[in-house]
Amino acid sequence: MTSTTNARLTQTPAPASVATPAIRLIRDIYAERRAQGRPALSFEFFPPKTPKGDVALFERTLPALQTLQPDFYSVTYGAGGSTRDKTLAIVDRIQREHGATTMAHLTCISTSRLEIERYLFEARAKGIRNILALRGDPPLATGSEQFERGFEYSYQLVEFIKQMGDFSIGTAGFPESHIACTEGRHVDWQRLKAKIDRGADFVLTQLFFDNDDYFTFRDHLVDTLGVSVPITPGILPILNTGQIKRFTALCGATLPAALATKLERYGDDADAVADFGIELATHQCEALLAGGAPGLHFYSLNKPHAATQIVRNLALRD
Numbered sequence: 001m002t003s004t005t006n007a008r009l010t011q012t013p014a015p016a017s018v019a020t021p022a023i024r025l026i027r028d029i030y031a032e033r034r035a036q037g038r039p040a041l042s043f044e045f046f047p048p049k050t051p052k053g054d055v056a057l058f059e060r061t062l063p064a065l066q067t068l069q070p071d072f073y074s075v076t077y078g079a080g081g082s083t084r085d086k087t088l089a090i091v092d093r094i095q096r097e098h099g100a101t102t103m104a105h106l107t108c109i110s111t112s113r114l115e116i117e118r119y120l121f122e123a124r125a126k127g128i129r130n131i132l133a134l135r136g137d138p139p140l141a142t143g144s145e146q147f148e149r150g151f152e153y154s155y156q157l158v159e160f161i162k163q164m165g166d167f168s169i170g171t172a173g174f175p176e177s178h179i180a181c182t183e184g185r186h187v188d189w190q191r192l193k194a195k196i197d198r199g200a201d202f203v204l205t206q207l208f209f210d211n212d213d214y215f216t217f218r219d220h221l222v223d224t225l226g227v228s229v230p231i232t233p234g235i236l237p238i239l240n241t242g243q244i245k246r247f248t249a250l251c252g253a254t255l256p257a258a259l260a261t262k263l264e265r266y267g268d269d270a271d272a273v274a275d276f277g278i279e280l281a282t283h284q285c286e287a288l289l290a291g292g293a294p295g296l297h298f299y300s301l302n303k304p305h306a307a308t309q310i311v312r313n314l315a316l317r318d
C-alpha cells in the first residue's frame with residue numbers, strides 16, 4: 001500500500017453507514033458458530049443476466065434457501081467491473097428484503113483504485129458490511145499494462161479494504177493451489193497467508209472433490225503457517241457432466257478419473273447426474289464437517305434444489 005493511497009483515503013469524505021442491525025460482520029458469525037460448535041452455512045449467487053433470471057433468484061431460489069436459515073449469502077462480481085452495479089444492487093436487495101447478511105465480491109484486476117474506492121463507499125452506504133476481496137482472472141491478452149492503474153494481487157486489495165476499517169474481509173484459497181501458480185502449492189499457500197496477515201478474516205476455498213486436498217491445505221495453513229481464521233470449503237454439487245468438466249478445466253480443480261468415469265455412465269440422463277451429484281456432495285460435506293471444517297459454502301449456481309437437499313440430508317438445520 002502506498003502513501004498516495006493512504007492520503008486519498010483520508011481526504012475522501014466517507015458516507016455514513018446505513019447498516020441495519022440484522023446485518024452482521026461475517027467474522028462475528030464464524031466466531032459465534034465456532035463457540036456453538038455448529039458449522040456456518042452460506043450460499044453463493046451470481047448476478048442474473050436477464051429479468052427472468054432475477055425473478056428466478058428472488059422468487060424461487062432465495063425463498064427456498066431462506067428455509068435453511070443460512071448464515072450469509074454472497075454475490076459474485078464480474079472481473080473488470082462488468083457486474084459492478086448489479087452485484088451491489090442484488091446484495092442490497094437481499095439484505096433489505098430478507099434481512100440476511102450478504103457479502104459483495106470485488107475483484108481488483110483492470111480496475112483503478114478510485115473505482116475500487118467508489119465501490120466500497122457505495123457498498124458501505126448501502127449497509128453492506130462484508131467484502132470478498134479477489135484479484136479476478138486476467139483477460140486472455142494480458143500484460144503488465146493491465147495492472148498499471150490498480151492492484152496486481154488481491155493481498156493489496158485486502159490491505160486497501162482493511163484501511164477503510166469497517167468491513168469484514170474474505171479471501172479465496174486454493175486447496176490444489178491456484179492454477180497460475182508455477183512455484184508449487186506451498187508458495188501459493190504462503191501467499192494466502194499474506195492475504196490473511198493483511199486483514200482477511202476468513203477463507204472460502206475453490207471447489208475440490210478430494211477431501212484430502214482440503215485437509216492437507218488446511219493443516220499446512222494452521223499447523224505450519226499458524227493461520228487461525230476459518231477456512232471454509234467451497235462445495236459445488238455436480239448438476240451436469242459437461243458443465244463440471246468445463247468448470248474444473250477453467251479453475252484448475254481436479255475431476256478425479258473415477259468420478260469422471262461414473263458421470264460418463266449416466267450419459268444424457270440429467271436427473272440421474274443431479275441425484276448422483278447430491279449424494280456425492282452429501283458424503284463430501286459429512287466428511288468435511290467430521291474433519292472439523294468450520295462451515296460449508298455452496299456454489300448454488302442460483303439453483304436451490306441440490307443445496308437444499310444436501311443440507312437436509314446433513315440435518316444441519318431444524
Ligand SMILES: Cc1cc2nc3c(=O)[nH]c(=O)nc-3n(C[C@H](O)[C@H](O)[C@H](O)COP(=O)(O)OP(=O)(O)OC[C@H]3O[C@@H](n4cnc5c(N)ncnc54)[C@H](O)[C@@H]3O)c2cc1C
Nearest residue numbers: 076077079105134135136153154172178180181204205206
Ligand atoms: C470463493 C471464490 C469466489 C470467487 N469469486 C469470484 C468473483 O466473484 N469474480 C471473479 O471474477 N472471480 C472470482 N473468483 C475467482 C478468482 O478471482 C480467481 O481464481 C483469480 O484467478 C485469483 O484470485 P485471488 O484473489 O485468489 O488472486 P491472488 O491472491 O492475487 O492470487 C492470484 C495468483 O497470483 C499469485 N500471487 C499472489 N501474490 C503474489 C505475489 N506477491 N507475487 C507473485 N505472485 C503472487 C498467486 O499464487 C496466484 O497464482 C472466486 C474464487 C473463489 C475461490
